[in-house]
Amino acid sequence: MRITHLGHACLLVEIGDARILLDPGTFSPAAADQRDLDAVLVTHQHADHLDVDRLPDLLAANDGAQLLVDPESAELLRGKGIEAQPVAGGDTATVKGVTVTGVGEMHALIHDEVPRIHNTGMRLSADGEPTFFHPGDALDAEPGQVDVLAFPLSAPWSRSRDMTAFLRRLEAPHAVPIHDAILSDVGRKLYLTQAGNLGCATTRIHDLAGGRSEDFTT
Template identity: 55%
Template sequence: MRITRYGHSCLLVETARARVLVDPGVFSRGWEELTDLDAVVVTHQHPDHVDVEKLPQLLESDDRAVLHAEPETAASLRGAGIEASALHAGSTLTVGDLSVEAVGGEHALIHADVPQVGNVGLLLRAEGEPTVFHPGDSYAVAPEGVDVLALPLSAPWAASREMIDFVRAVRAGSGFAIHDALLSEVGLGLYAGQAKNLGGLELRPVEHGVPFDV
């Protein structure tokens, strides 16, 4: 399995017979130029995970790409004139040789005064390949059998103690950072150090737009 990160929580996941883009949001860049996608999958409706201004152009220029999104998000996108299929928690989407299982269902709490929205974590699997977990914006679900964790490092909904406990619960063999657009270089180092020293997970360095194999 090959992964390319386009900033924040946006990933291109490639297998022998699938090219799937995850969470193309406003804090990410470069994904707008991609072609030959089979699917676009959105974990939830917040703008840092789905850019409703740029996404239609991507879909129009790549007519084989099908958009799938958490159900509330899919409804919101359809209301904005963007056709999207609902991806419910507990369901599995098959794209070529890649299976995408949706887990969870609810975004992490930001504050009692901020309504919670839907969120699905994504378990990405292909035969003979490691299992990759992209949790969207939630630490609530720690599935078994995760080989590679795309770890949200910092967010308005997260505390470092929760991030550390999440890493311990998932018990992935390897991982890399996502959801880090709000962090400085100092912050990135601090949170990555906590993931390693307290969570037991060393995060591999990932360059923007440069593919790596897992």
């Protein structure tokens, strides 16, 4: 498995024979340049995870790529003439031998006056490959055993202690920080330090900021 961080919550995951792009939002312009994709996955409809304006061109440049999104995003996109396969918690889909499993139901609470929306975390698994989980914007999902975990560094809906508790609860051998576009360089370093010092002691954190890639094996 190879993972490339394309900014904020957007990751390119190359697993088995598949190239899968997750959460190509407005804070991740590099997502628009991706080619030879087999699938585009979206956890929820917020613009920093789903760039509705750029999505048609991305799909046109990747003819045949499956579009798998949470149910509310599927409804939103259908209204704009874009057909997508809805994936809710417990649903599965297959992308070139990779099993995509939806995990969870709701976006984390931002504020009592902000209505909650649907959020589907995406778990990827394939024979002979590490398992991977992208939680979207929620920290309460139960994806089961995970080898590589994407974890939000900072968000309006999350405290740093929530982030470190998420790392401790899932105890993944490897973790990749995401959801970091709202942080300054100083703030990002602070949150990464907290993740390392206060998260899971057995989790190795791989910072892929700046479009870096890393390979993971079982």
